[in-house]
Amino acid sequence: MRSTLVRYKIGLLVIGLFTIILLVLVLVQAHAAKQDNETYRAANEIVTKLNNYNLDHDKLPSSLAAAHITNVPASVSYQKLSEGSYKFCVTYKATSSDFDATSALSDVASGHYSSPSVSDSTEDSYYLYLPSSHHKGANCQTVKSFTTPSYDCSSYDSYSCYDNSTDQSFDNSFTQ
């Protein structure tokens, strides 16, 4: 009887040790995860304000302060690269992926093996969007501004364009 119970106790001890290791692993990362969540929330607000400024003013601000965006954490940075593009970086303390371990269980049983990955936010995009998954360290996006062009080549004939800002038409060869 005693030997049978000892065998079960050893098995339970192994699972218990695994649980403790997992708990420690989670607790160690909790502080960094909290700071990253605060960073993400602040960065998300900045992204909304920046996109709104871009839409309202049809141009990029020279800095976040120029767009009246205050209380910017040190982990968020904005750099205007040209009149039509800028770089937006958010620095995180830990990696966060969109892998859902519990839903992966049902995926395995249904054969839908997904391969989620942390989104690569270093690629160029036309709209600033902050993904919830991120790498540890700086996550930068280079955004090409989506400001509307000041000239319109579609509403005129195929040989000339119309400049909205000056109310003048010009030869289409400039844009081709």
Place this chain on the structure above:
Amino acid sequence: MDEQPHPHHHQPTDGGMPPGPAQSVPPAYGHEPAQHAQPWAPPHEPMPVAQPMSAPIEIPQLQSGQSPRPVPVVQVLSPVGVEYVFMIISLVTAAIGLTAALLAMVNGKFDFTVLAFPAALLVTGVPVFAFLFLRLKKLELRNPALKLDPSKRRTTQATQIISFIVSMFTVVGLIFAILAKLGGQSDVSIGKAILDALCVLVVAGGILAYYWHDEHKG
């Protein structure tokens, strides 16, 4: 055990009503002989009810001093059976946590957002399961008849069935993933699919193997 028939209880064997005190029982509708059928009555007249239409069936009288036989209408678990149900719930909780954690680690995900929920499942499930498992195992070793407790057997058999279904569909999912890969419908690596399936099979298959062996070792 509450589930075992009480000496004074009547257990219906065919789903019918148990006999009560001696009384005249009319035959069931649809089974009465044609020669005893009531003559047709006009619709405005009330139909006679509860009148014997054939010879009454005699049921032996209870002896004096005996109370009418109670009829079990609610199936309850035995006290130990409730503990088995608690143990299985905590086992399922811990098993989901363990499998989710293994799946995350196999996929190289060690971050807080991924591991927090599996850790919560394990921290809750493992101590409760360990306590109840050891307690019930001690009781079983002291009293081997407890293994035949209907509540316990129903719970462990349900666990076997569920873990069998999970294991079976994991194998189905793995084969489907391999076929989808061969057919170019999926870009997931077969090695990763096998590892993922192994995580589920180790836990669900382990539970199935333990309870299968426990029930068949006599």
